[in-house]
């Protein structure tokens with residue numbers, strides 16, 4: 001179905017966004033470019049259908065085809081990650097994590113998670129997020145010396161608090177997380193383990209990061225980051241938690257599922273199981289390492305000394321900047337990224353000492369190691385002299401040239 005475009009006001013903004021994505025190199029670590037097939041599924045009549053409930057047990061008639069779609073999505077994601085149960089209805093990663101918490105704990109229960117300023121996520125107990133409103137969160141962090149997850153602190157706090165749930169996973173942690181000792185601590189203190197793999201789901205799908213599924217009671221995720229699906233969430237669990245998870249998502253936190261998005265998730269899960277996707281993820285990791293190494297050679301301090309995954313944190317205080325200034329300077333040359341707190345940051349959250357860079361999106365559009373090395377030098381050039389208009393103009397032109405050489409989508413599609 002090709003749609004009419006009579007609302008020129010809205011379409012003008014949509015078209016401008018498509019041009020922006022093509023023109024800028026996207027280094028925001030949580031973003032990616034979904035395939036046109038994934039995007040096409042979201043623009044279908046499935047959006048019209050109410051399907052409260054689950055396949056075979058709906059509160060509305062006419063669900064035979066959306067039942068097929070949701071069953072395909074569930075079967076594919078269980079196969080992809082090797083889990084016993086799956087729920088593909090969460091509208092977002094935050095909804096997935098909150099659904100998981102509702103399935104595992106009662107309001108007021110103690111929960112132990114990684115602190116936001118050490119790489120956690122707002123759905124892990126930020127006081128203004130539902131997680132922080134309804135549960136009593138306590139936070140562990142990374143060690144000061146090597147900036148890696150402090151497993152001894154997790155153990156001490158867990159023994160002290162005896163929390164109902166231990167949460168692992170984050171949005172700005174550049175190192176491999178070893179889930180086995182976390183599961184062991186949870187067992188020791190009678191807690192359940194929830195892993196939020198939103199950032200690393202694509203890596204887990206191909207085996208480039210160890211899977212949390214054998215260790216965790218429940219795993220939550222978003223679907224649009226390294227997994228490269230539509231914007232949304234999912235929850236995997238053991239069969240012990242299947243029922244609680246389902247009722248926590250619906251009716252617990254949501255009404256009707258977004259069936260057009262679930263169809264797009266099903267397509268993305270198939271893509272993620274392909275050999276091409278494994279090659280893609282390997283390149284994402286290789287690109288992140290090259291970016292970290294090259295920036296390090298140029299005198300920028302990389303938090304924890306490097307990266308094991310798709311993202312890195314650059315401590316821009318090492319060149320006398322704050323994160324907000326660095327973000328603006330890079331944005332001005334069409335390199336999009338975000339300021340980010342670094343562990344033990346001396347700056348407030350609206351300023352920060354860091355920028356977070358990720359390679360998932362640029363790798364989707366085909367940037368290889370040589371491209372990334374050049375781009376790293378452009379980043380260092382700009383951060384060395386953020387006020388220098390000559391350098392900005394030169395780098396912006398080089399970014400534009402590379403962006404044209406590595407289109408995201410065929411021109412006819414956008």
Ligand SMILES: *Cc1c(COP(=O)(O)O)cnc(C)c1O
Pocket residue numbers: 030091092093094095097120121123169170171196197198199222232233
């Ligand atoms: C991105 C992220 C989420 C939330 O995803 P949204 O879809 O934006 O709600 C949850 N947890 C972690 C660790 C994340 O990085």
